[in-house]
Amino acid sequence: MKMETIFEQYDCDTEHRVQAIFSSIFVLQNRMQTAGEKLQTQISMKQWLLLAMTACCPEPHTLTNIGNLMGCSRQNIKKLALSLEKKGFVRLLSGGNNSVHIDLTDKAGQYTKEMGERHLQSLKLLFSDFNEEEIKLLFRFYAKLFAGMKRVEQYAEESD
Numbered sequence: 001m002k003m004e005t006i007f008e009q010y011d012c013d014t015e016h017r018v019q020a021i022f023s024s025i026f027v028l029q030n031r032m033q034t035a036g037e038k039l040q041t042q043i044s045m046k047q048w049l050l051l052a053m054t055a056c057c058p059e060p061h062t063l064t065n066i067g068n069l070m071g072c073s074r075q076n077i078k079k080l081a082l083s084l085e086k087k088g089f090v091r092l093l094s095g096g097n098n099s100v101h102i103d104l105t106d107k108a109g110q111y112t113k114e115m116g117e118r119h120l121q122s123l124k125l126l127f128s129d130f131n132e133e134e135i136k137l138l139f140r141f142y143a144k145l146f147a148g149m150k151r152v153e154q155y156a157e158e159s160d
Contacts, residue, residue, distance in 0.1 A: 003027055039118050042111065043087065050080045051089060051112065053104050062099045084108075 010020035
C-alpha cells in the first residue's frame, strides 16, 4: 500500500487527517533518511544533522545545547559525536562544569562544501511541487507543530 492511498482513505474528517499526518511524519523521516544515506555515504543522516545543528547552534556547542536543539538526549549526541570524531569530522573538547564541546574540523567544512550541491538539488526536488507562498505556509505550520510538540512533551513530563 502506498502513502497516497492512506491519504485518500484518511481524507474523510479531521480526526483521520490528523492521524494520517502524524504517521506520515515518521514515514517521511524514514524515507528521507534512506534517500539521504544513498546520496552521502561517509556519514549517516543523523551524523549529518549533528554537523548542521552544530554549525548553526549558538555558542557554546555543548552536547546538552545541541541535544536540546535536535530533540535528543545528551547521551545520544555524545554517541553521534564520538563516531564523527573517529572519522575526523569533529573534536570533543572539555569545557567548564564537566561540559563537553563539539568543535567542527576542517574535514567537516570540506565535506559540507563537497555535498552542498547534492543537498541543494535534494531540497529543490523535495519542494518542487510548492510555490513560494506554500513554502511560507508550510514553514508557519511547522512552527505550530513544534509548539504542539512542546505541549505534548510537557504532558508526558506531567504524566510520569
